[in-house]
């Protein structure tokens with residue numbers, strides 16, 4: 475089966491069709507404009523929708539979200555490995571978030587992080603009124619092909635704030651099943667897995683709301699684009715009472731879910747930082763709270779990969795440590811000192827083997843290839859280099875059609891005081907992009923939604 479076509483408003487060009495070559499025969503199905511129409515229609519029918527670039531705020535004009543025409547083969551064992559390790563990653567993130575010594579040392583220095591870190595320090599010094607923690611995260615992986623043969627699952631990163639596509643990923647399986655049936659591949663259509671991360675994430679939210687113990691509303695950041703406005707709105711109309719219950723517009727808030735707030739441009743004024751601090755200091759359950767947000771940074775990811783560190787978080791669980799560590803790619807510090815100097819030399823010698831990552835989220839921020847040399851030549855003797863980490867570049871062998879896939883696994887957990895009362899792996903997400911793009915996700919317009927077809 476061939477999986478070349480991706481639907482994106484719509485980029486099925488004649489050139490694409492030519493590139494398919496004999497794959498058309500193997501499909502026993504000619505991918506005609508008609509099939510593509512059916513795929514798009516099915517997407518609309520199942521709610522695989524997004525707003526358009528031209529009219530981003532129109533409640534009337536929507537289009538289908540970009541997706542592959544067919545699901546992509548993923549080795550069964552590696553898929554299950556990713557699901558099996560998710561509840562351990564949930565616990566790891568949670569334990570890191572509760573370990574000030576571990577978080578503080580590496581994080582105090584970054585510009586964006588420093589501002590978040592200020593908030594962290596302030597709430598750290600106060601008595602924290604809320605013992606309930608809600609984590610909704612997504613751990614992302616690529617399949618790394620060793621030059622010596624064999625494929626392994628390697629973690630790209632873990633997102634502890636605004637981990638997206640749980641909703642759309644719940645809807646794409648039906649679309650792919652239908653397309654496979656139309657393509658006269660009913661057997662394959664049975665192999666598209668059920669997936670409902672939205673339901674699992676909602677169970678986490680519901681559990682936290684229940685534990686908050688009062689029938690009050692949930693504050694959800696409706697549209698990511700409006701986060702700045704919402705922060706200012708919270709700052710203007712929000713308040714804490716004497717028990718630090720959070721009220722916005724006169725209504726008590728049980729849960730603050732951050733759909734955004736991880737990019738510097740979300741905090742354009744002092745007011746938005748004040749809003750974040752107010753929410754953080756409040757009794758409302760934060761998803762994520764500031765320390766869980768920081769636990770998801772790339773610097774922390776790199777520190778966790780150091781020898782002996784996972785053992786500190788799971789002293790009595792060698793199996794858990796092994797399961798987590800098996801997914802780690804090489805991660806290297808760029809701190810000042812001998813170790814960091816070694817990283818610089820390594821990167822300069824073989825830039826194509828690495829990815830240079832700043833402390834950012836949201837795609838499109840990483841540095842690759844010769845640009846790594848430019849950046850490091852400039853920064854190698856400056857403390858500014860510490861704003862980055864270096865990571866082994868995962869080398870997935872592109873399938874015939876030069877598409878690369880990234881598998882995400884959703885986790886949800888709720889802790890009350892010392893008790894993990896809820897800890898689940900709640901679903902998955904497959905995103906696929908053309909191998910010509912080094913970086914970028916669905917929102918950045920590079921990757922498209924996909925589903926694993928276990929092989």
Ligand code: ADP
Pocket residue numbers: 614616630631803829831834835836837838839840865866867868869880912913914915
């Ligand atoms: P972000 O938080 O911005 O999403 P990521 O670490 O996920 O940061 O990097 C963005 C994209 O860059 C990933 O979706 C992936 O396509 C690519 N990428 C990141 N790290 C690696 C790596 N080690 N090897 C290959 N590609 C990578």
Ligand code: MG
Pocket residue numbers: 631632633834835836837
């Ligand atoms: Mg991220």
Ligand code: MG
Pocket residue numbers: 614630631836837
């Ligand atoms: Mg990412």
